[in-house]
Structure formats: structure tokens, C-alpha cells
Amino acid sequence: MTRKAxxxxxxxxxxxxxxxxxxxxxxxxxxxxxxxxxxxxxKILKVLDGHLEKLDLQVKTVFExxxxxxxxxxxxxxxxxxxxxxxGGLPSKDAKMMGxxxxxxxxxxxxxxxxxxxxxxxxREEVEDLLRTKLPGWRVDMNMSRYxxxxxxxxxxxxxxxxxxxxxxxxxxxALVDLILLK
Amino acid sequence: xxxxEKKLNSERLQRVIQLCKSVEDRGIDPFALDVDDxxxxxxxxxxxxxxxxxxxxxxxxxxxxASVIKNQGDWVKHRSTSLYTDPFLLEEKIQRLDKEELAExxxxxxxxxxxxxxxxxxxxxxALKYWQALLPISERWQKNxxxxxxxxxxxxxxxxxxxxxxxxxxxxxxxxxxxxxxxxVGEAEKILxxxxxxxxTYSETMDRAYMTSFLVTYGYATLELLPLEEEVYIKxxxxxxxxxxxxxxxxxxxxxxxEEWMKWKEGRQ
Numbered sequence: 186m187t188r189k190a191x192x193x194x195x196x197x198x199x200x201x202x203x204x205x206x207x208x209x210x211x212x213x214x215x216x217x218x219x220x221x222x223x224x225x226x227x228k229i230l231k232v233l234d235g236h237l238e239k240l241d242l243q244v245k246t247v248f249e250x251x252x253x254x255x256x257x258x259x260x261x262x263x264x265x266x267x268x269x270x271x272x273g274g275l276p277s278k279d280a281k282m283m284g285x286x287x288x289x290x291x292x293x294x295x296x297x298x299x300x301x302x303x304x305x306x307x308x309r310e311e312v313e314d315l316l317r318t319k320l321p322g323w324r325v326d327m328n329m330s331r332y333x334x335x336x337x338x339x340x341x342x343x344x345x346x347x348x349x350x351x352x353x354x355x356x357x358x359x360a361l362v363d364l365i366l367l368k
Numbered sequence: 369x370x371x372x373e374k375k376l377n378s379e380r381l382q383r384v385i386q387l388c389k390s391v392e393d394r395g396i397d398p399f400a401l402d403v404d405d406x407x408x409x410x411x412x413x414x415x416x417x418x419x420x421x422x423x424x425x426x427x428x429x430x431x432x433x434a435s436v437i438k439n440q441g442d443w444v445k446h447r448s449t450s451l452y453t454d455p456f457l458l459e460e461k462i463q464r465l466d467k468e469e470l471a472e473x474x475x476x477x478x479x480x481x482x483x484x485x486x487x488x489x490x491x492x493x494x495a496l497k498y499w500q501a502l503l504p505i506s507e508r509w510q511k512n513x514x515x516x517x518x519x520x521x522x523x524x525x526x527x528x529x530x531x532x533x534x535x536x537x538x539x540x541x542x543x544x545x546x547x548x549x550x551x552x553v554g555e556a557e558k559i560l561x562x563x564x565x566x567x568x569t570y571s572e573t574m575d576r577a578y579m580t581s582f583l584v585t586y587g588y589a590t591l592e593l594l595p596l597e598e599e600v601y602i603k604x605x606x607x608x609x610x611x612x613x614x615x616x617x618x619x620x621x622x623x624x625x626x627e628e629w630m631k632w633k634e635g636r637q
Contacts, residue, residue, distance in 0.1 A: 204484050211483040242482060270479040283480065291467040294474035298462065302455040304446045306395050315459065319467060343393045357477040362453050364473040365461050 195222050195229045196236065203233075203244065203269045210336070212247075212354070215263040227262055243272040247354045268354050292316050292328045293337060298365055300338070300348050301358050309344045377413050378422060381429045384409070388432035391439060398439040406433055545579045546588040549604045558592060561600040561622065562632045570629050577624040584620075591620055 199222055202213050218226040234244040245268045246257075253261055275283075296312050303311075309329070316325045332338045336351035352358070384406055391398050410429060417423050462470070527533040536544075553559045565576045580602065583589040587609035592601040600622060 204482065206483045206485055211481050243479070245479070245481075269482045271482070272479065274476040274478065275480070276475065287467055287471045290474050290478075291470040294470045295462050298453075298458060299455065302453045302458045303395060304443070308394060315462065318463060345393065345395060351481070354481060355479050357479070360477040361474065362458065364476060365458060365465070365470075366453065368461060368465055368469065368473065 192229065192232060196233050198222060199226070199229050199233050203267060210266075210350070212266045212268040215265045215267065218267060219263060224259070227259070230267065237269065238272065241272045242269055244268075245270045245354055247350065266350070266354070270355060288320055288324060289328055289331070292320055292325070293332055294361065294365075295319075296329075296332060296338060296346070297348065297352055297356060297358070298361055300346060301362055306345050306347045309340060309346050312346055374416065374422070377416065378425055380409065381413065381425050384429050385425075385432050388429075388436045391436050398436050398443055401436055403433065403437060403440075542579065542582055542586065542588065545576075546583055546604060546608075549583065549589060549602065553604055558601040558603040561591070561602050562628075564602055565624065566629065566632045566636070570626050573629050574624060577622070593620065 199218070202218065202221060207213065215226070218230070222229055230244050237243055246262070246265050247268065248257065248261060248265045257265070295316060299312055299315055300307055313325050313329060316328070320328070329338075333340055333349075336349045337355075338352070339347045339349040341347070348358075387401060390396060391401060406429075410426065410433070414426060417426055465473075524533065534541075549559070549564060552564060561580075565573060565580055567573045567576055580589075583604075584591055584602075587605065589602055589604045592603055593599075594601070600620075
């Protein structure tokens with residue numbers, strides 16, 4: 186098999202693994218990709234990312250803890266989770282197609298940005314109070330449960346809210362805070 | 369110090385612990401706590417503590433205080449990062465923005481995950497094949513009537529063949545293993561754990577580690593731990609010590625990973 190054919194086959198397999206939901210949570214762990222694609226999977230993902238760029242999509246890597254300051258090691262990549270996400274933003278009218286009302290998105294933006302400013306965690310009560318200033322109480326409660334169920338927020342036994350895996354995968358946190366402050 | 373005073377002071381320590389915990393649990397500003405004052409209090413009370421309970425309470429308070437100081441460090445670190453924003457300023461900005469504006473700017477930074485759930489023709493064909501081969505539930509769950517079998521005697525060989533009995537009983541195997549340990553140890557009285565457990569293959573090593581754990585549990589041998597040298601020795605007893613079970617025993621976890629085994633094997637070569 187030529188080198189080109191080898192990579193073409195691997196890229197196709199990587200796309201299948203990343204696009205199709207395999208577990209309850211979307212995305213694929215680095216070690217799973219290593220098992221299926223071989224140890225040069227970071228290189229294959231890089232080529233796939235290049236192909237996806239033309240479609241305004243990207244391969245997104247979410248590391249276990251904080252994003253490593255330098256080039257990630259293979260060990261860190263193996264523990265990371267990989268997703269395919271949109272590369273650019275969406276027009277707000279398209280959000281409706283994804284099953285989100287404008288209220289839901291505004292509430293999510295508020296909750297996420299507030300948690301970012303509070304070092305990633307805050308009491309649920311505080312976040313709900315903030316949301317209640319613009320949304321009816323019944324909707325606040327419903328939305329909060331939805332954000333938690335979807336993996337944007339997590340709640341512990343002390344009713345503290347945290348940013349969860351989906352926020353880390355989908356939201357550019359710094360850009361969000363900057364945009365709010367610029368308004 | 370009177371008992372009443374002691375009780376009051378220990379209550380004060382409990383309040384300190386609760387206060388420190390609430391910083392961690394409720395996300396309160398860790399600088400709201402006067403750490404210096406708490407340290408002075410702990411220093412003042414410490415000489416009076418006598419019972420293990422009182423000393424444990426003091427240690428817990430100290431540990432909670434250390435986590436508050438760690439929190440202060442994280443707080444400063446967070447404030448120095450580009451992600452830090454004054455929550456009040458942000459709250460103010462959010463209050464001023466309307467829902468549409470907020471949603472609009474969130475859409476700019478939101479890159480939702482793409483995921484698909486779709487059946488393919490090959491997987492449909494595979495599923496159909498399975499369905500055709502699948503017996504109806506009435507047949508699969510059919511209860512077989514009990515067969516009338518003449519009773520009779522069986523032999524030990526027959527039970528070994530059916531894998532109901534092992535060729536050797538576990539205790540026989542364990543005793544043979546104990547003899548092997550005694551032989552290997554010889555005059556030295558003890559042997560390095562890995563030198564006894566290690567074998568040519570990893571699976572054999574796992575088997576030996578498993579049997580060794582029973583040697584120790586059933587009182588045929590004991591472990592000697594040298595924490596500073598990070599070495600574990602195994603020492604066989606001349607006679608099994610059945611009274612060992614009456615004593616309070618401790619579990620000793622020993623990692624027998626393939627990496628450790630490789631390391632041992634390389635060292636031996």
C-alpha cells in the first residue's frame with residue numbers, strides 16, 4: 186500500500202470515528218484513536234483538520250485538565266477527548282434549527298460568563314438569581330436542568346455549579362468574556 | 369485549663385474548620401478569612417490539647433487552613449490570567465445587554481459539536497441476518513422438562529475431567545508453593561518479593577503473586593517492608609501460624625504491573 190493510500194484510509198476511518206456517536210458522550214478519547222488508527226493518530230487528525238477547514242469544521246481537542254502551555258505530549262493527547270465542531274460561529278437565526286430558543290442561548294451565555302468570572306464555580310442560587318432578572322422563574326429552572334443535562338454545566342452536592350466538558354469543547358471562553366465587556 | 373474552657377476552645381476550633389470548609393465549598397473569597405488570626409488561635413490552644421481527639425481536631429483545623437492558603441494562591445493565579453474579569457463588572461454588563469444581544473454574541477464564540485446517528489446499509493443487512501437467525505422467543509425461553517436420570521456414583525477422575533474438581537486441591541497447591549518458598553529462601557530466612565514472585569512470563573508472575581498473597585493471608589509466610597529502601601521481602605514461617613487470623617492484620621497493596629515485571633526482568637538480565 187502506498188503512503189498516500191495508507192493515509193487516505195486512515196483519514197476516512199478517523200472521520201467515521203469522530204463524526205458518529207459511539208458512546209453516551211460524543212467525541213473519542215485519544216487512546217481509542219491510538220488503538221484504531223495507530224500511534225501516528227495526531228498526524229492523521231491534523232490532515233483531517235485541514236480537509237474539514239474547507240467545510241468550516243474543525244477537530245477540537247479537549248485536554249483532561251488545563252490546556253498544556255507547550256506542545257502537548259503523546260501521553261496528554263491520549264488522555265484528551267477529540268470532537269468535530271464548527272470552526273466559525275453560527276448566525277443566531279440558525280440556533281432555532283438546533284432546538285435552541287434565543288432565551289436559552291442568552292441564559293447559557295450569562296451562566297457561562299458568570300462562572301468564568303467566578304473562577305469556574307459559583308453557587309447555583311447566585312446564577313439563578315442573575316438569570317431571573319431577565320427570564321421567568323419557571324424557565325430559569327428548566328433551562329438550568331437542560332444546561333446541566335447537556336454537559337455545559339455541572340452541579341455538585343453542595344449546589345455549586347461548574348463549567349463542564351461541553352463548555353470546554355464548544356465555547357471560546359476568553360472570547361465570550363471579551364465580547365461581553367466590549368459591548 | 370478547666371474542662372469547660374477546653375470544651376469552649378474545641379468548639380472554637382470546630383467553627384474554624386467549618387469556616388475554612390465553607391470557603392472551599394461555597395466559593396467564598398478566601399481572603400475574607402484572617403489566616404494570621406487563626407494561626408495565633410491555633411498556637412494558643414495547642415499546648416493545652418492532650419487527648420488524641422483534641423490533637424486530631426487541631427490537625428484537622430491546620431489542614432483546613434492549609435487548603436484555604438492554597439485557595440488564596442489559586443485566587444491570585446486566576447486574577448493574573450487573561451480569563452479574569454471582575455464578576456461585578458461582568459454582571460453589570462450582562463444586566464445592560466438584552467437577550468438578543470447576548471444570544472448574538474454567544475453565537476460568535478460557540479462551536480457546537482457535530483455528531484451523527486445514522487444507520488448504514490451494511491449494518492442494516494447485518495442486523496437482518498441476525499434477525500433471521502434468531503429463534504422465536506417462545507423457543508428460546510422454552511423450559512426443558514427435567515430428564516429422569518438414574519442415580520449412580522461418580523469417580524474423582526470424572527469430576528476432574530468435568531472441571532468440577534481441580535487435580536490438586538487449593539491447599540495442596542498452597543503447601544507445595546510454601547515448600548518452594550522455603551527452599552528458595554534457604555538459610556537467608558527471607559527473599560526479595562520480586563525474586564520469588566517474578567517468572568519468565570507475566571501471566572505466570574501474576575499466578576505466583578496471587579498464590580503468594582494466600583501464603584501471607586493463611587499464615588504460611590509474612591512480608592517485611594523496608595519503606596526507605598522501597599523493598600519488600602517475603603519470609604516463610606517454619607510452621608503455618610493459624611493464630612494470625614486472631615490478630616489485627618493490615619493489607620499491603622503491592623503493584624504487580626507489567627511495567628514492574630519488565631523492570632524486574634531487565635534488572636535480572
